[in-house]
Amino acid sequence: MPFRRYWTGCGRGKHVVKLIPLGGLGEIGLNMMVLECHETLFVIDVGLMFPEDYMLGVDYVIPDMSYLKQNVKKLAGIVLTHAHEDHIGALPYLLREVHAPVFGAPFTLGLVRHKLEEHDLMGHTALHTVLPGETLKIGPFALEFIRVNHSVVDGVGIAIGTPYGTIVHTGDFKFSHTCVDGMATDVSRFARCGEQGVLALLSDSTNVENAGHTVSDCEVAEVLAGICQRCTGRIIIALFASNVGRIQQIVEIAVATGRKVLFNGRSIEVSVQIAQSLGYLRIPEGMQIEVDQVRQFPEDEVIIITTGSQGEPMSALARMAAGTHRQIKIMPEDTVILSSKFIPGNERAITNIINDLYRCGATVVYEKIARIHVSGHAFQEELKMMIRLTRPRYFIPIHGEYRHLVQHARLAEQEGIAKENILLVQNGDMVTFGPCEAAAVTGSIMTGRLLIDGKGVGDVGRSVLKERRLLSEEGMVVINMAFDEETGVVIYGPDLVSKGFVFETETGHLLDDAQCVVLEIVEDVPPEVPNRLEIIRSRVQSALRQYFFFTIGRRPLIMPFIIEV
């Protein structure tokens, strides 16, 4: 732990400022950070994560929020940096259990309101809009939202005034100087923080692996415009619903190329409606058409903006590619543009859709073959810029897997932050800022992840996932057999049934032979043997395990139901 220092005494007491990440430090997603002083705490972001491969059947993952429940009396607010799921997705699960006011920028709260209505939680939740530049008092903390540019509109970083100095939390950010309508990162405000003195900088590590700068959003728009100008058929563009900046660029391309715009897909319709109502998205009168009007226009006068760029199987794009979309069929002259990153883990789903679109005869443009997307997270040079602007005393890399945090820590060291002032913090670590002595990790709290499966929160864990993996890889065989309690004679079975194992036709002789294995065991354990059923059960288990491994090299779950009646 080269970057971590432990508390060495002095001033440890009630009135220190504690910073405790509950998620996002050691993983991409689950972003959630507690700040606490005396009798007040607030939390920045309440994010979820999509399940990893081994989490079979799991719908979402959320941070373990027990610490907030235990300290519910201190909880004075929930502050959101932007509207992405990895920052707001776990909010409904928190608000089901605790009451606290929620603070965020207009678009963020627009999507939050929609989400809470879906979860029937709007009744007892107060949402408070805070604009960039406005300040907000939470107990001893004075927060100011600072506009940052990100792949969603209304992203903010937060300058948090504390009794011991200002802590700057960047949120998710990049520097983009050519983005639409004043949504650029407020460089001068970060610089002013630096001039006034920053106690600690908490900065987004997501793209620390990437050298240089992110390309400009302008450049992406130009590439998109170039592709659209050459298209003679319909244009279908898939992107993230919350990427309002990109949507505005496409609307402008539509205007320039004389095309109407159709928004298709539920999440994009919600996002567009909110962005329009806030004035973040301007669509000229008469430009927008509905899905049932699309056939009234020639193909070269239509752009369809939709979702499904990550290969989501129920998305509008997936349905178009599969030919199951009710109103929109892909035609050979169509050009389909996937204007987003291939998120690792989704490639197979995305490329399957691309192959399907090609099979329909369409031309498909995606990040591998054209520069039609740019990340929303700062690259190395931008991360250095943030450090130079804020000139913090302490540096804490946030938002990243362990390797990202380490690399960001090393980058900060190169930028002149003293090694002992760089804190490589992980989820659950408690960092303390006090009146004297250096800031340091002074303890830790229990954190973890809860798996959401259906309506269950946290009722699926390691042991259940292990069973699921076993079932999924090897299948199972159930054996049913009944003995007469008095005579010990077999009065039912052995009856063998398999699932997820081999084809039924093949199972036939395999299971017939397995039945003989069971009957031989029964013969070997006559009725007078004590604990007969248990002995038979355990021998059947091990004999069938061996039998199936020997014959077909597999280890199905063996479930013997052997009873006496």
Add this chain to the structure above:
Amino acid sequence: MPFRRYWTGCGRGKHVVKLIPLGGLGEIGLNMMVLECHETLFVIDVGLMFPEDYMLGVDYVIPDMSYLKQNVKKLAGIVLTHAHEDHIGALPYLLREVHAPVFGAPFTLGLVRHKLEEHDLMGHTALHTVLPGETLKIGPFALEFIRVNHSVVDGVGIAIGTPYGTIVHTGDFKFSHTCVDGMATDVSRFARCGEQGVLALLSDSTNVENAGHTVSDCEVAEVLAGICQRCTGRIIIALFASNVGRIQQIVEIAVATGRKVLFNGRSIEVSVQIAQSLGYLRIPEGMQIEVDQVRQFPEDEVIIITTGSQGEPMSALARMAAGTHRQIKIMPEDTVILSSKFIPGNERAITNIINDLYRCGATVVYEKIARIHVSGHAFQEELKMMIRLTRPRYFIPIHGEYRHLVQHARLAEQEGIAKENILLVQNGDMVTFGPCEAAAVTGSIMTGRLLIDGKGVGDVGRSVLKERRLLSEEGMVVINMAFDEETGVVIYGPDLVSKGFVFETETGHLLDDAQCVVLEIVEDVPPEVPNRLEIIRSRVQSALRQYFFFTIGRRPLIMPFIIEV
């Protein structure tokens, strides 16, 4: 199907040349191509594929080779282009069922011999070494191996003389003019084919999405050398075992930096031993050390070359990262270099290892942060070069998913191949070249994929995978209950057991309530009702399905075993 033309008559008969891909046209992997004329056929490559995500529990995928088994009398040879698994991996499964001589370059056959010995198949298989430049007669076909550069040593393309002209099959290739020891693609031989007239070019489409040229292997070596020169501790480099060219480069870096070389991991030891015995890998006397000697040398005098760059859980690198490698423990001064591509689908496994290595304090270098790898497949400009060199009459893109084949077809059209002479062929299509009329797809044969699970070949299919998916996502609940045959009274159960469903502590009350649901159904169906057991079984199924969906939003597999004794 813009590029496909169908046969229109004339000359259709026994003596046409037929070309039938059994795999690899519509997917990455499973490469296998049949060429047939009159009473002779041979096959180029017999590849496997690693399972896709949805193929739960499957070990490998191989092409359905029924066509070869049906035409076993005609089968005169198996010709291999290079030693990668997607070109030779299914060979043992073919050779178990048919006998045929195998032809390949020395290194290819070296690895094949090792593979067949493992499968105990060497006894009845004849391996014939063919060197690049040598010719080989198979029935009416005259084959010549042409050296190509690829990420394995001894890759070849094949010029196939047929009664109607020469068909050129590129194998997997790129143009690399700076590669080690005369292993460069034989540009002039391809050019000579072009001058003499090429009937058809079958060319590798894998990297058609990438514009420009592949970077030179020299450049990769320079980057690697630069990193190694700066290292003050041990260096551990993970790569593909068959990448002998890269291994030679690293040996030379070791010589230049005064380090000893240790090869660790079974597949790399096999590959190095074969390459050394063929003179493809030269390691100066005294340079190579064994694993038990490694502690005798100072850290800055050791390079360890190992496998596991794809995150394979049992590989040497994974064991080092997890701290379970018996002889090699990762130390904070170590530099670990992953000199290979992150193959889609493996990212999570790879990045988990990288995070673990960082946790051990090591520095990790990988393709995202340094140019330490280059693909073995030609980029667009190289693909154009191959077309320009061979100037074929017909063009057939091979080795790729559907989108790659379409994009390669479009590239060929841009390079001046007449659109009607570009055949967009898929697995199972039969392309016929005859004395008159144009080449065309004239029919198709049944093809498909067989899944290998344990010792089973093809006994796991769609229905079994569907059961596995259901089990893996939702788990299952088994209900056991027995009635007295005469009185109809419940004499056992209902006993409910779940797997992969919820935590056992939580299952308790859920299953108790479910038991009540079952008992209510039993009450509602008195003994005198005809088909009582069937009615109870089906009602239990649907009632429990509803119950679990309503209570926890999940749909486990319900298996009622309700018997009469």
